[in-house]
Amino acid sequence: MLEIKGLKVKLEEEDKQILKGVDLTVEAGKVHAIMGPNGSGKSTLSYVLSGRDGYEVTGGSATLDGEDLLELEPEERAALGLFLAFQYPVEIPGVGNMTFLRTAVNAQRKARGQEEMSATEFLKVIREKAKTLKIDADMLKRPVNVGFSGGEKKRNEILQMAMLEPKMCILDETDSGLDVDAMKLVADGVNALRDAGRGFLVITHYQRLLDHIKPDVVHIMADGRIVKTGGPELALEVENNGYADILAEVAA
Amino acid sequence: MSAQVQSKRAQLKEAKLAATAERLEGQSLPAGGKWASAARADALSRLRAMGLPGRRDEYWKYTRPDTLTQAEAPAAAVFANDEAPVFGEIDRVKIVFVDGVFSAEESDALDLAGVEIERLTDAGGKDIHWAKDIYGVLEARGQDPVERPLAAYNTAFASDGVVIRVTGKAEKPVSLIYRHESESSDAVLHHVIKLEEGADLTLLENGPAAARFNKVLEVELADGAAFHHVRAQGRDHERRAVTHIFARLGREATFKSFTLTVNGKLTRNECVIEFTGDEAVAHVAGACLGDGDFVHDDTVFITHDAEDCESRQVFKKVLRNGATGVFQGKILVKPGAQRTDGYQKSQSLLLDDDSQFLAKPELEIYADDVACSHGSTSGAIDEEALFYLRSRGVPSPEATDLLTLAFLAEAVEEVEDARLAEEITGRLEGWLTRRRD
Ligand SMILES: Nc1ncnc2c1ncn2[C@@H]1O[C@H](COP(=O)(O)OP(=O)(O)O)[C@@H](O)[C@H]1O
Ligand SMILES: [Mg+2]
Numbered sequence: 001m002l003e004i005k006g007l008k009v010k011l012e013e014e015d016k017q018i019l020k021g022v023d024l025t026v027e028a029g030k031v032h033a034i035m036g037p038n039g040s041g042k043s044t045l046s047y048v049l050s051g052r053d054g055y056e057v058t059g060g061s062a063t064l065d066g067e068d069l070l071e072l073e074p075e076e077r078a079a080l081g082l083f084l085a086f087q088y089p090v091e092i093p094g095v096g097n098m099t100f101l102r103t104a105v106n107a108q109r110k111a112r113g114q115e116e117m118s119a120t121e122f123l124k125v126i127r128e129k130a131k132t133l134k135i136d137a138d139m140l141k142r143p144v145n146v147g148f149s150g151g152e153k154k155r156n157e158i159l160q161m162a163m164l165e166p167k168m169c170i171l172d173e174t175d176s177g178l179d180v181d182a183m184k185l186v187a188d189g190v191n192a193l194r195d196a197g198r199g200f201l202v203i204t205h206y207q208r209l210l211d212h213i214k215p216d217v218v219h220i221m222a223d224g225r226i227v228k229t230g231g232p233e234l235a236l237e238v239e240n241n242g243y244a245d246i247l248a249e250v251a252a
Numbered sequence: 253m254s255a256q257v258q259s260k261r262a263q264l265k266e267a268k269l270a271a272t273a274e275r276l277e278g279q280s281l282p283a284g285g286k287w288a289s290a291a292r293a294d295a296l297s298r299l300r301a302m303g304l305p306g307r308r309d310e311y312w313k314y315t316r317p318d319t320l321t322q323a324e325a326p327a328a329a330v331f332a333n334d335e336a337p338v339f340g341e342i343d344r345v346k347i348v349f350v351d352g353v354f355s356a357e358e359s360d361a362l363d364l365a366g367v368e369i370e371r372l373t374d375a376g377g378k379d380i381h382w383a384k385d386i387y388g389v390l391e392a393r394g395q396d397p398v399e400r401p402l403a404a405y406n407t408a409f410a411s412d413g414v415v416i417r418v419t420g421k422a423e424k425p426v427s428l429i430y431r432h433e434s435e436s437s438d439a440v441l442h443h444v445i446k447l448e449e450g451a452d453l454t455l456l457e458n459g460p461a462a463a464r465f466n467k468v469l470e471v472e473l474a475d476g477a478a479f480h481h482v483r484a485q486g487r488d489h490e491r492r493a494v495t496h497i498f499a500r501l502g503r504e505a506t507f508k509s510f511t512l513t514v515n516g517k518l519t520r521n522e523c524v525i526e527f528t529g530d531e532a533v534a535h536v537a538g539a540c541l542g543d544g545d546f547v548h549d550d551t552v553f554i555t556h557d558a559e560d561c562e563s564r565q566v567f568k569k570v571l572r573n574g575a576t577g578v579f580q581g582k583i584l585v586k587p588g589a590q591r592t593d594g595y596q597k598s599q600s601l602l603l604d605d606d607s608q609f610l611a612k613p614e615l616e617i618y619a620d621d622v623a624c625s626h627g628s629t630s631g632a633i634d635e636e637a638l639f640y641l642r643s644r645g646v647p648s649p650e651a652t653d654l655l656t657l658a659f660l661a662e663a664v665e666e667v668e669d670a671r672l673a674e675e676i677t678g679r680l681e682g683w684l685t686r687r688r689d
């Protein structure tokens with residue numbers, strides 16, 4: 001589904017190489033996790049895949065179901081089924097959460113040549129999904145992420161994912177800043193979306209989240225590269241011994 | 253001031269007065285008024301003593317007044333559009349002016365319970381009339397400490413307008429509709445509104461009015477009166493307008509005015525508010541959208557001369573393709589105006605590098621127990637927010653429009669009536685949609 005080959009990325013404004021050749025394939029129905037020390041390039045990878053400005057691809061490719069992602073505008077990637085749950089969700093004063101979501105859902109439908117969702121249908125669906133994520137009516141009415149707590153912002157990301165039903169979901173440190181209960185809610189939200197047609201790339205710092213969202217494959221990223229790939233046991237190894245051992249082993 | 257500077261100033265002033273005298277030569281005051289004729293003559297002598305505004309005037313530093321003062325109105329094409337009329341869905345008493353002339357055929361009957369509406373030309377010809385105590389009177393008070401010669405010009409030469417006295421709660425809005433039909437029309441209208449104790453009126457205004465439009469609105473609010481004003485300055489691209497609102501508020505009165513401005517080569521909206529009774533509230537807000545050859549100037553002067561009053565100014569401007577926005581806003585708190593709450597915010601959203609926003613926010617405070625704040629900013633679309641929206645599938649032009657509307661929302665929120673606010677938002681959306689890349 002998501003196929004990344006030799007992806008090299010530098011900052012547009014600076015002569016700084018951040019991704020130094022990333023290879024990664026996520027198959028439909030699978031959950032892949034990326035772990036790695038701070039600054040290793042995990043967020044950069046997620047931003048480059050979703051089309052954020054400020055980066056220059058200097059080599060390699062990234063495709064979603066065979067379509068070249070890197071050629072597309074961010075909104076086109078979204079319509080194709082790519083979704084990024086942001087590490088730092090953006091606050092947008094003056095734009096109501098509900099208006100935002102309805103605009104997004106219908107824009108994607110329009111781009112795919114599908115019929116727009118009616119206001120009533122949309123309301124029905126969003127109420128249902130919001131409820132399972134414990135997002136109340138007030139949060140739906142408020143401006144996007146404005147005045148939301150860290151945990152509320154992350155739940156709001158998952159709500160968007162649930163409404164947009166993307167086929168490839170990237171979650172960037174969705175667990176950071178969450179207490180155990182909130183993490184459980186988020187994980188349940190993600191697990192509810194797991195199915196044979198959908199791929200997940202879960203970026204996390206900690207094993208914690210992976211107790212709730214069981215990965216099929218775990219990658220370790222360091223200094224702009226995937227340095228080791230394994231099964232769920234790799235995450236446990238990181239949890240117990242930190243990154244030092246793995247990095248030393250790779251360097252050797 | 254050195255003697256040299258002083259004499260230079262005197263020379264400039266003399267030249268300005270001479271130019272004004274020349275400009276006014278042969279222009280006679282409208283005939284047929286009784287008390288109105290006296291008020292006009294007074295205004296004319298005030299005007300002759302001040303002189304018409306010129307480029308060197310501090311108060312016209314950012315906006316060139318020449319096209320507003322020159323003898324002939326610069327021609328302005330009539331802009332045809334097939335949009336539904338503004339406020340068309342609102343039940344209201346319609347009063348129509350075509351190129352600045354009242355049109356009885358197109359207007360509704362001037363009947364509304366608790367409201368007396370007369371044409372200025374009728375009221376002005378009577379021996380005694382309540383409007384005598386307001387017409388040109390609030391304008392004259394508003395000439396100090398800053399001169400507003402184009403308002404004095406208006407009082408002198410206004411050929412039409414309405415005078416409205418409100419004694420109760422008006423059950424529907426009075427709606428002034430300004431149609432523009434002639435390419436060279438030069439309209440001068442003057443309206444007077446008096447709200448008696450506890451009275452309540454909503455006034456709507458819309459339309460491009462004329463090639464050039466000079467309008468004064470004087471509003472006197474007695475104790476406990478409420479005045480809501482929503483105005484949509486029309487879409488004709490070449491029109492020019494200078495407008496003044498002069499309002500005087502009694503105790504516990506409420507004054508709320510919102511203006512939407514789109515298009516037009518030049519618009520200068522001045523608003524002069526004076527608090528004379530305690531615990532009154534005045535909000536003035538505006539949203540403007542300018543594209544290309546467009547100058548929009550909001551000039552506001554609020555004088556707090558009573559205790560526990562609240563004033564609030566919220567002005568938002570969206571500018572693109574070299575459009576210019578100007579804001580001059582002042583809050584003056586006089587000695588003894590304790591517990592004044594004054595708020596002023598003026599912001600512009602510049603959609604490209606060619607557009608500009610010039611702002612001069614001022615506070616002048618002579619009381620010690622007050623809370624006043626002002627903030628003026630100018631910025632571009634928030635790239636982070638734009639990317640966030642696009643990453644959810646909202647195409648860039650739509651996302652930009654959504655953020656633009658969000659920027660304007662704080663000003664539109666000043667419109668209390670939900671249906672009127674919706675009408676304004678709809679117009680904003682329409683304007684943006686028509687310009688999508
Ligand atoms: N826009 C940027 N400007 C400057 N440095 C950046 C930018 N984006 C990423 N970096 C740098 O790139 C490296 C990788 O960052 P990031 O992708 O955020 O790592 P991670 O998510 O793994 O913590 C870091 O050294 C970071 O400082
Ligand atoms: Mg990160």
